[in-house]
Ligand SMILES: NC(=O)c1ccc[n+]([C@@H]2O[C@H](COP(=O)([O-])OP(=O)(O)OC[C@H]3O[C@@H](n4cnc5c(N)ncnc54)[C@H](O)[C@@H]3O)[C@@H](O)[C@H]2O)c1
């Protein structure tokens with residue numbers, strides 16, 4: 001078996017670094033790095049990517065010069081190719097290198113895929129300056145030492161760019177969050193101001209353009225079996241391949257004052273208003289993913305393909321899509337979108353573990369169900385409306401109260417809520433305070449969660465009063 005190396009991956013010299021990426025996970029490598037590699041001007045756009053919390057992926061990719069195998073796994077077979085757009089890899093804690101790169105005039109974009117909770121935003125999308133890690137970063141920025149959260153590190157790097165006079169730049173968060181560009185723009189300014197970096201805060205307001213986008217490509221965590229399959233298909237020993245589905249979609253809103261790759265030549269779409277696309281994707285795809293994850297784990301399923309084949313869950317997904325669709329604008333061709341989702345979820349060759357999707361419930365539920373549920377409450381209407389969303393949220397509550405270990409960056413607060421006299425209300429308050437303030441919602445979640453916990457693993461969901 002030959003090792004995958006920079007030389008075996010690329011014919012010519014690596015592209016110059018013009019994009020810096022934070023969060024060197026699977027998704028960035030299946031999505032933005034793929035679009036960059038496939039753009040017509042790929043040779044002009046190299047990516048320097050930083051890991052988040054651990055150096056592992058950078059350590060694995062460095063001997064390969066940043067290159068890796070992308071395995072597209074369709075319902076009928078696999079196709080492997082080497083992606084070479086990432087040309088430098090760094091551990092996330094190398095803030096000196098991050099500052100140095102972002103301060104270069106040639107660098108035009110900083111993109112992020114760091115997971116939703118890593119932004120440390122409140123439920124209303126603002127920076128949580130009371131969060132201990134954010135507060136520590138504010139102190140570090142004020143003292144001129146290295147911050148540890150991604151947005152703290154980004155403020156340090158933007159401060160270096162302003163001081164270097166390297167000109168405007170675009171920041172492009174690509175996590176599953178609504179209004180990501182707007183919220184991140186405000187959060188960066190808030191962190192800089194709190195640290196006393198007033199000139200940098202003003203410069204971020206005027207010279208940093210934050211783009212929002214709807215990003216879509218189902219990309220589960222890579223397994224040992226995937227690595228073995230890549231080796232069999234390519235004859236190359238790749239320390240860190242990525243497995244993804246053939247489908248991909250990218251809708252972007254925003255400006256790129258220092259330039260960008262012609263991503264549209266690879267299929268990306270640029271629009272004036274991304275919100276309808278963002279909502280369609282977050283509610284229909286991510287919402288049904290979370291519904292299948294929490295209700296599916298209660299029913300004993302392990303993967304999305306298994307859960308969508310369960311007729312009870314499939315009916316709930318249809319009900320959820322019907323409800324969410326009522327709150328989406330016309331013209332989004334929901335029938336075709338829904339049909340495509342079913343086919344994508346049924347692709348059993350993509351082994352998307354429900355446990356992976358079930359992680360970070362506090363942050364995900366807030367984005368995936370709450371806007372529809374609250375809009376439904378405001379609209380009045382039939383008492384049963386919203387029940388399917390209640391059922392999904394209650395399934396998360398039941399799993400948490402049953403002690404099922406779900407990864408959550410807000411675990412300490414989850415545990416405090418679990419131990420309180422009103423655990424359901426307190427868990428809901430973590431997700432979104434307005435849920436906890438609605439007595440009918442709290443009661444409906446309590447009933448559904450208690451049914452689920454008492455052994456009726458797939459309970460019917462109660463109507464809202
Ligand atoms: N995987 C998908 O199918 C998919 C599709 C669309 C969007 N996304 C978005 O991309 C995100 C990442 O997905 P992935 O598949 O790459 O996950 P991953 O686990 O492979 O990578 C996550 C990256 O974020 C970093 N990170 C995680 N928590 C962090 C923290 N608290 N602080 C700093 N860095 C942190 C990790 O170190 C890693 O570099 C998702 O959370 C989602 O918002 C994923």
Ligand SMILES: O=P(O)(O)OC[C@@H](O)[C@@H](O)[C@H](O)[C@H](O)CO
Pocket residue numbers: 116176215216217218219285286289290356357
């Ligand atoms: O990546 P997460 O953890 O935010 O959410 C899990 C899945 O819902 C998500 O990754 C989807 O697979 C993805 O958003 C599809 O584009």
